[in-house]
Structures are given as structure tokens and as C-alpha cells.
Amino acid sequence: MTGAGRAKIETMTLSDDRFAYETLWGPRFVEGGAEFRLWAPSAPSIELAIGDEAGKPSDFLAMEKDEAGWWRLTTDRIAPGGAYGFRLESGLIVPDPASRQQFGNVHSLSVLVDPAAYRWEAPEWNGRPWAETVFYELHTGTFTPAGTFEGICEKLDHLKATGITAIELLPVAQFGGRRGWGYDGVLLYCPHEAYGGAEGLKRLVDEAHKRGLMVFLDVVYNHFGPDGNYLGAYASEFFHEDIHTPWGPAIAYDEAPVRRFMIDNALFWLEEYRIDGLRLDAIDSIKDTTDTPLVKELAAAVRERFPARHVHLTTEDDRNITWHIERGEAGKPLLVSGEWNDDVHHTVHVLATHEQEGYYEDYLKASVSQLARALATGFVFQGDYSAHRDKKVGTSSEHLPPTAFVNFIQNHDQIGNRAFGERLTDLASRRMVECAQAILLLSPQIPLMFMGEEWGETHPFCFFTDFDGELGEAVSNGRRAEFAKFAAFRDEHSRDLIPDPNSLTTFAASSLDWSVLKRPNHRRRLAQVRRLLAIRQDVIVPLLNDIPPGCGSYHVADGSLAFSVAWTLKDGQVLHLFANLDDEPWPLPSSLTSTDLTGGHLVHAYPAEADKALAEGSLPGTSVVFRLAHQSLIAGAVA
Structure with missing residues (x-):
């Protein structure tokens, strides 16, 4: 990185119980008020929009551009809590892409936030060693009836008693609408106001730390969502129009400010929010044209920034590569702590259900050889031919310790990307599921459970969004069209039965049913999981x-x-x-x-x-x- 991209990474230490991280993008407090910044190299003009008490633009101030393409203005006319945005030459008014808080939705003005206003009650928390990690993946909006960070706080004692050591939140960065998985985020520094915003997330992390629980956050650096992403309107340089991804033009990681936007974002969550670790979503879909992969630079920055804290990174990547999870002295991760191992999930799923459509066609329903290989040596595909992908996939992983892999038998993707969002509990026999669960929780890999798995939840977890108009119609139709290649949905009428992702009922059906814990069979499953996790911590973890x-x-x-x-x-x-x-x-x-x-x-x-x-x-x-x-x-x- 050169120029602005190598700006010094700083942490603002104001007191022992307050934390803030100064990013390259977004406003910062300086003498004379606050400096507002926006990178828009080809924009002919940018004005700072000043909002009134109702969050509506009331005045505009011209900004000045430097040689690196940054527009800047320092003013004292916007106090903390005040609204601001940017007006383009076309008259379009857009929020700050590095907004820490919105006055409303993704289309509204942003709010100037004092990042160090929150006083932490557990500022001395230093995390937990990687080997102790037991992940519990959850979606904030469907985990509790409240669907908020506060609702999660009320269930932390349940998670701790179960033996969970780390909750992993599906992405919380603000996206269009109030319902969604989070992978359509457009304001990557802004916790969604529907969940409780910045204050709510910080309190959740604080409450978790007081109970000895880590908090991980799923982050998306391979694309932006379709609703509320205005970057292309003023900074076309942020994207490569000639490099395509499933979500549109690729992010231009060869531009230093773009690269810094994402690396700062990772450090921001870890420092300002005291997050213990990040899951980097689908890194195989990051189209980086530079010599140094973004993940490598980002992970190195994290390791350098937090040498004394237990901070961990995990990745999702279907290439079965290993360079990012290699170990150094005494088996310590050099960059990424663990890779999500889809191979383990897929082998278990096929053995338990005998399904072999889609990516499951690569896995054997009449042999456990693949599962045994993955448990013993890492991946199933280690340079082997994949019929589904019609090419050789992966590299050798047998030299890596088991803790280089995160294993699971259910997660949001593998449940939610089914037409009806069924869980393994509904698809396989009880004995098979309980065997798979024991293998998951007592094997030396890092285990992950999906919310409700600990008691055998049977409610579905569907794909859901909150889009309307043409976008909403396109998402609904596209969801059903995705399943046309599956035998059960080749008939158009059968596809009509697939839940509409934009329907409120689809979202409501995906919420956990906590009342089932009153039933003996669910209490029995929960007790069994608690026993297994107690054994794991007492017997397995000391050997990892x-x-x-x-x-x-x-x-x-x-x-x-x-x-x-x-x-x-x-x-x-x-x-x-x-x-x-x-x-x-x-x-x-x-x-x-x-x-x-x-x-x-x-x-x-x-x-x-x-x-x-x-x-x-x-x-x-x-x-x-x-x-x-x-x-x-x-x-x-x-x-």
C-alpha cells in the first residue's frame, strides 16, 4: 500500500474504560470541531450536508479535494448526535460509507458519534485461548423474541451454562430493511439500528465478557448489498466494472483507500467494540488483483495490533487452501486461527440424509472414508478431483493440527440455503444426529453449533430479506429460480411452495422456539450437550x-x-x-x-x-x- 493507504493506524486511548479506533474513512474530532472526509477521486464536487433535529438536510458546505482524491472539511457546526451526509453534483444526498450510526435507514443521513462515549464495565478482558473455543452461531433478529442485542444478553447465562465459550454473530452491519441475514450490508461500520445500534452491541460484548464469553462477528469483504450502496455514485474507482462476482463488480482492492477501508473495518470492530474475533465470509469470492491477498495483509495487521490479547480470525473458503492457516512455533497461528471445514459438514449430511444433489454429489453415502479422512487430516479434497466442480480442489492439510479447522454439522448457510430451511434434526434419525453431535463436540477440531442445536430445535431457519419494489420482486423470483435444478422443484408449481424471503411470515417462522425447553426430549438433548461440552473442557482442551x-x-x-x-x-x-x-x-x-x-x-x-x-x-x-x-x-x- 502507498500514499493514504499507509496512514498510521492509531488507537485513541482516553481512559482505562473507554476505547476508540481512528479510521482513515469517516469523521474524526479535531481542534475546531470535526473533520469530515470522503474519498471520491472523480467527483467534480462534494458538499457536506448538515442535518436538522429531524435528520433532514438544512444546509450545505463546500468541501475541498486533495491530490489523493479525498474531500475534506473541518467544521464545528455538527455536534455529537448531529446528522450529516454528502451532496453530490447531481443533487443526490448520500450517507457516510463509514457511518457509525444512522439517523434512520441506509438511505438517511448519518450521525456524528463520539466513539469513546461508552464506558466499559469489563475493560480488563483479554479474551480466551483459541483451543478453548466452542462456537455458537446465532442470528440476532431470530435468536430471541426481541430480536435485539439486549435479547441476546438475556440468554448469555443459558449459553455459559451449556458450555459455549464464544458466540458468533451473523453480520450486523446495517443493510436495507429491518430483516435479513446480514450479508447484504452496505454500511460496514454501523451496527444495525433494528438490533440496538452501537450502544446495544457494545453492551452485549461487555455482558458477554463479564461472563467469560468471547464474541465473534461475521464480516463481509467480498461485496456490498444491493440496497443503499451509494459508493458507485461518487467513487466509481471503488469497484472494477470489468471483474464480475455473483453480486456485481468486484471491489477494487488495488486502490489503497479501498484496501484500508476494509482493514480498518476489521481493526475497528476488534478495538472499538472489543470484539474477540472475526469470521471472514467467503474469502474465495474476494477478487484481489494485487500481489498480497487482502486476507494476508488484514490478518497480519490484526496480529501486529493485538499481540497481547487473544484475538482470533476464521475464514470461509471453498478452495481448501492452507496458506492462511499455517502454523508457526509451538503450533501458533501465523495469520488465521481456523478455516470453516465444509467437507466435514457435507460428509455427515450425506451419510445422515443420503441427499446427493448440488455440491453434495461429491460426497459418499455408502462409505465413511471421506469423513474419517477429514477428521484425521483436515479436508476431504486435498488436491483431489471434484465432480461437482469438474476440477481438482485443495491442497494437502494433513500436516496441520486439528485446531486449524472449525467443524460443524449445521450452520446458517447449510440450513438456510435449503428451500424450506430444514434442520438436520428433521432430516435424520435421532441416533444418527446424536452420534454426529458427539463426534463434533469431542473431536479435537474447534466445534461450532448453530442456535437451537443444543436442544434439538426443529423450527426452520429460512432465507429472508426485507426488500420491496423491483428489488424485492427480483429477490423473491430469483430465490425460487435457484431451485429449478433440483428434482423436487423442477415443476413450477412446486417452486411456488418455497417461502417468499420478503414475507414477514418467513422471518417469523425462522425464530427460535424457547418454549420447547419445557419438553422432556429437548431437555434431555440439552443435558447431553452440556455433558459433552463439560467433557471437552475438562479432558480434550488441555491436550490441544x-x-x-x-x-x-x-x-x-x-x-x-x-x-x-x-x-x-x-x-x-x-x-x-x-x-x-x-x-x-x-x-x-x-x-x-x-x-x-x-x-x-x-x-x-x-x-x-x-x-x-x-x-x-x-x-x-x-x-x-x-x-x-x-x-x-x-x-x-x-x-
């Missing part, structure tokens, strides 16, 4: 540092959905997984020694009698056993 390279190995039964995995973890401790996802018992092979089967101690068995059967040389149908032994004990048995 200093893991040797190539720690995993596996064995797959012939003609059966049964397998075993062994991970050599810290200090030579070996964690064994024995799983039989078939209906029939698995006669264990002679290659598994008696020490493999009975050495060390039992970690968990489902059902409870499975461990006794294991000792006798057979694993019952649909069962899972975890055992822990020391490497020296195993070596002695082999000798």
Missing part, C-alpha cells in the same frame, strides 16, 4: 496445544459405515474415536489392539453400553466411543 504435525490416522471398515480415528495430542496422549454409523454391529478388525480398545480411560460412549461391547470386539450399530490413552502405553502393547 503443542500437537505434533500429522497427528491423525484412521481406519475404515470394509462394507460398513464404521471407522476409527486416532489423534496424537499434547504429551503423547492419544485420543481414539470409534464410530459405527451403520445399523448393524461392526466386528472390530484384528489390526486394532486390545490396548486401542480398552487402554487408558473412557471419555464418552453413546449409547452407554457401547464401550462394553467395544471391549468385547464389536461396536453396536449407530454408536460412538471416545477413549484416551498415552502413546507409550500403545507402543508397549505393540512391542
